Amino acid sequence: MLLMRKKETSEEKSVKLVAYTIILYISSFFVPFVIVASFQSLVYFSRSQWFFATPFSAYITFMAGMFYIAVVFTIFLIFRQKWDGNNFKIITGLLLLISIPAFYFSLTNYYYLDDKGVHYNSLMSVNEKEYKWENVHTVHIVYRNHQGTVSNYQYKFELNNGSIITLPYDDKFAENVGRIEDKIQQFGITVKDNFKNPVLD
The missing domain is CATH 3.30.720 (Signal recognition particle alu RNA binding heterodimer, srp9/1)
Known part of the structure; x- marks a missing residue:
């Protein structure tokens, strides 16, 4: 009975992961425009700015990060039965961590103009x-x-x-x-x- 429940739980997790993966693939085409714009308007926007803008590269990078996570999940689902084990899960987790810089740099990629001059934070710049x-x-x-x-x-x-x-x-x-x-x-x-x-x- 315990094994049956464990198996059902594992199958439920797989179904949920499949659903999350599909959602990631689909939402990666429009969610970046909402998240990046909302985050930057809250964190970086100031009334002293003439205008604030987000380069298209920021949206593309965020989109790539989401798509990358979906691909990692897909690989995990395909090979999880063949390579099931802690090592495979650890490798998958490390692969997911690689996406963090993509999200960080996309959120900090912007430019604006004001009375002082041109302010620009390029895609690969920290400051x-x-x-x-x-x-x-x-x-x-x-x-x-x-x-x-x-x-x-x-x-x-x-x-x-x-x-x-x-x-x-x-x-x-x-x-x-x-x-x-x-x-x-x-x-x-x-x-x-x-x-x-x-x-x-």
Whole structure:
């Protein structure tokens, strides 16, 4: 009787794990957009910011982390009867731990602009970096030719030390172009563009 209950419990756990795995596969396509955006708005957003944005790389990385866990669960379910034992469970647990950096770096990948300058935390960076307006040497406005229509594509901020921060031209950015132009005039920043030779898409 005890063995029967133990077997049933094991089967129930397997069924639940299969369900969790399927849910992970499906939810990995939309949950990252909810979790990453919600977390960053609670932790990093400030009223002093002109706008706050999350790079698409953050969502993709979080999605990859969820998908990776689902794959590990799938492998565990396939080989658990053949390799059943503590060692196999320990290896599976270690494989799951590998996904932690993906979630951490995706949650800390963001950028925003304010009166001080451009603030950017890249995907593989631990700390946020501040690029002050007075250190911006040139602003490169990148245009794109998409199906015959030329429009803004990116803004590249080139610093005095030669490094470049590239930000996409989206709706949030467009709403704050006036503020950026004010800073360009205030600090005498050089502006260049490729309007006559746009990027072909």
